[in-house]
Amino acid sequence: MPYIFSGLITKIVTRGMGQKNSRLYGGAPRPSAHQLIFLLASSQKIMNHHLVSFILKSMILPLLSRDDPLLFDYNVEQRVNDFVAAALAQANVTRTNHIMFTMGTDFKYQYAESWFRQMDKLIHYVNKDGRVNALYSTPSIYTDAKFSTNEPWPLKTNDFFPYADNPNAYWTGYFTSRPALKRYVRMMSGYYLAARQLEFFIGRSKSGSTTDSLGDALALAQHHDAVTGTEKQHVANDYAKRLSIGYKKAEELVSTSLGCLSESGSNSRCSSPTTKFVQCPLLNITYCPPSEMNLSQGKSLVVLVYNSLGWKREDVLRIPVMSDSIVVHDSEGREIESQLLPIANASSHLRDRHVKAYLGTSPAASPKFWVAFPASVAPLGFSTYFISIGKRSASISSTSTLNSQGSESRNLQVGQGRLKLQYDAAGALSQYSDSKTQVEANFEQKYKYYLGQDGSGDDPQASGAYIFRPKGVVPIKTDGQVPPTILRGPILDEVHQQINPWIYQITRVYKGKDYVETEFIVGPIPVDDENGKELSTEIITSMATNKTFYTDSSGRDFIKRVRDYRSEWKIEVNQPVAGNYYPINLGIYVEDGSKELSILVDRSVGGSSIKDGQIELMLHRRLLNDDGRGVAEALDEKVCLDDQCEGLVIEGKYYLKIDPQGDGARWRRTFGQELYSPLLLAFAEKDGGNWGNSHVSSFSGMDPTYSLPENVALLTLEELEDGSVLLRLAHLYEAGEHKDLSAPASVDLKRVFPDKKIG
Structure with missing residues (x-):
């Protein structure tokens, strides 16, 4: 006889084998409201179709008050038959004699008492019927029951993405929804990793600051309606607030830890260092109060750089500064090469508006430059650098402008090292070349936006927080607009482009790096035409990729994707764009047998290869209609300042590299870890004196x-x-x-x- 079980028991109850089920749950307590409930039915084969809605709507809910035989609509026998039929249908395509039904949804358990009362009745009458056995269970009990049968199991290496619940409703929009919150979660995750290491080095405090609050906030942010961006706006604000509170507490711990380690250089427990290190969580929008200090009269800015990786790391730091007479020294007192780059107006505007919006105060002054310099840090350690005013200053980047008349040569090349990019006379990116690997490739980089479906017409499905349903695509042309500005220097070159009034882009090529860094400032996305928009950037090459591309699985393994194809079932894709979008947490790549094009991201986004040789990433979404999946409001994020609200502006980066076939994995894995675990920067002031006399300048x-x-x-x-x-x-x-x-x-x-x- 097949069995069904459901819930919290310690033993599988097997009726018809000499045991009597005298208690409804086999002697186990009823599960609490937040726990999953499973119904498991025994037979020999497994099923893959979904019965949850059928069970919920057709069997459970009607049992609430209809099990009295005197009632006109008494339906116990009918519901038991329905349940047994559903269980046997699933059992007939299932391995082993146990099956599972998950009960309930995230919209239902507000009424837990009602739910459990109904399920109690269902279990009671199904077991009384005797054809199957039902009981409360848990995932571990179900797994143990499956495992104990010693059946062989197939290894599944793919997934069910992209998911759709009707032909025009692909759940691929949430891969990008709320990109600022996604970035915040990613940034805090890397910070949390480093903070716990520093907590370990000085010893966990029983009464002082810990990383616990940040860990709790990050755990909460992993909810399927948190980092996904599928919550209401006030709930998203609450997630961000909790992360901020957690960060402030962890920040105290990090400051104390770095102060202790820099003063003692040992792992001895320490709680009150004299040096106070300050951090700059808004450094991405050029706001860093300690770096804006007056460096005159012998003062220096101390920059302590912590590396949370287990490898030695070399990178280029960029710190906003006020003066153009800057000199940088390392921990040995040696002057190191540095470069000044003027801060773009787009960055300054982002800083001024958002600092006031989020902190409630306007910055006292605005830095004019980034100072860029190389840093080298030992594994699980820190190095110290000093920024001061000196007679020999950092190299100031040379500036030029490219226009169609050609103030420079008609084809512009940027890059001081092995990697070079070429731009055509119109300012469009046209070629990538690496002198070390001998890779050359022609490619373009463009922007476009999809118009969000508003739900009108025959199918009311709109594009929203969950659903990506475009009703058209609009390419964003840059020809004839603001010409690119080129900044050159000994450490890196930058190409600044105002793509349109609401997209600004900086492309960076570092002398000592073998990848391209692209920074974007996007927003507010205009909706004056009453159309929601979903912005994507795309890289277009001539590579013959045969409909195939690869995206990461939760930042680890890469899964092969084939456009309009699923390996385990035949699929009909009604939405050729949305139906081929996948989540990208780490990166995406394509290959053509001779080379690989890889792109890594600084937050989770949606992306695809809609055409051969092309990769696209969706960077931002602003929509005006709800998609009917429970949010009950449009995905229209805004930032309000002085009673005026504008659409959300985001700043972010993605990274691109082209390798010979078979060599791309090394960069994706190694640099991917650097993205997950960025260098942690902390700042202090040195007012004369010799830092080395009272501090340890390096540590591992x-x-x-x-x-x-x-x-x-x-x-x-x-x-x-x-x-x-x-x-x-x-x-x-x-x-x-x-x-x-x-x-x-x-x-x-x-x-x-x-x-x-x-x-």
């Missing part, structure tokens, strides 16, 4: 001669409440992903923790 928590293998990442280093330490490492590569780095790796924990006892 690992053996100074050791670093983790290139294919191993440090995911967690945390001291727990009981004093034990949680260490989580990950091998970054899939089998066969890289000819060398997919091989097994070993880690010497004694060198990772040279001053700790490993039990």
Whole structure:
């Protein structure tokens, strides 16, 4: 006889085998309202179609008051038959004699008592009928029951994306919805990782600041209606507020930890350092009060740079400064090469408006330059740099403008190192070349927006927080508009472009880097024409990619995607764009047998390859209609200042690289970890004196001669409440992903923790 079970029990009840079920739940308590409920039916085969709505609407709800035989609409026998039929239908296509029905949805459990009363009755009458056995269960009990049968199981390596619940309703819009919140969650995740490491180095406090509040806020933000962007606006505000509160508490811990480590250089417990380090969470919009200090009369800005990776790291830092007479020294007192770049007006406007909107005060003064300089930091350690006013100043970037008449040559090349980009006379990107790998490729980068369907017409489905349903695409042309501005210097080149009144772009090529960095400032997206818009950028090449591209799975494995195709079932795609969009948490790439084009992102976005040789990323969405999936309001984010509200402006980056075939994985994995775990910057003031006499200018928590293998990442280093330490490492590569780095790796924990006892 097949069995069905549902809920919180410790033992599977098997009726008809000498046991009597004298209690409704097999002696187990009823689950609480927030726990999933499962109904499991026993048979030999598994099913893959969805019965939740059928069970909820047709069986459970009508049982509330219709089990009295004296009632005219008594329906117990009918509902039991329906349930048994559904269970057997599923069991007939299921391996083993156990099946699962998940009960309820996120809209239903407000009325938990009503739900459980109805399910109690269903379980009671189904079991009384005797054809199947139903009981409350849990995911672990269900899994144990499946596992105990010793059945062989197929390995599934793909997923069900993109999901749709009707032909014009693909749930691919939420991959990008609320891009600012998505970025905030990503930024705080990296900060949390670094903060827990620093907490470990100085010892977890029992009474002072901890990282717990930030961890709680980040955990809450992983809810399926949080980081996804499918919540109401006031709820999104609450998630952001909780992250901010958590950050402020973790910030105190980080400041204390860095002060202690820089003053003692040891791992001894410390709670009150004399040096106060300040951090700049709004550095991305050029707001950093400590760097705006007056550096005259012998004062210097101390920049402490912490690396949370298990590898030595070299990067280029950019700090906003007030003066053009800047000099940068390293911890040994040596002057290092630096470069000044004027801050764009678009960045300054973003800073002025958003600082006042979010902090309630206007910045006292605006920095005029970024100072860029190289930094080198040991694994799990920090380095210190000093910015001051000096006679020898940082190199000021040379500035030129490209226009159709050609104030420069008709074809402009930027890049001081191995990587070079070429622009045509109209200011459009036209070629990528890497002198080391000998890769050359012609490509374009463009913007476009999709008009959001408003729900009018035969199908009322609108584009909204969940659903991406375009009703047309509008290319954004840049020809004849503001000509690009080129900034050149010894460390990096920048190309500034005002794409249109609400899109500003900066393309950077670093002398010592082998990838392209593109920064975008987008918004407010105009909706004066009463059309919602969904903005995408696209990279267009001549690569023959045969409908195939690859996107990451939760930032780890990459999954092969084929346009308009699913490997396990035949699909008809009614929405050729939305029906081929996928979530991109780390990156996306295409290949043509000779080279790979990879793009990595700084937050989760939606993206695709809609045509061969093309990659597109959706960067921002502003819509005027609700899509009917529960948000009950349009995705129209605004920032209000002085009683005037404008659409949300976002700032972000994506990164591009073209490699010979088979070599792209190394960059995607290594640089991907740098994106997840950015350098943590903290600032202090040095007023004369010798910093080295009272401070340690460099530190590493690992053996100074050791670093983790290139294919191993440090995911967690945390001291727990009981004093034990949680260490989580990950091998970054899939089998066969890289000819060398997919091989097994070993880690010497004694060198990772040279001053700790490993039990």
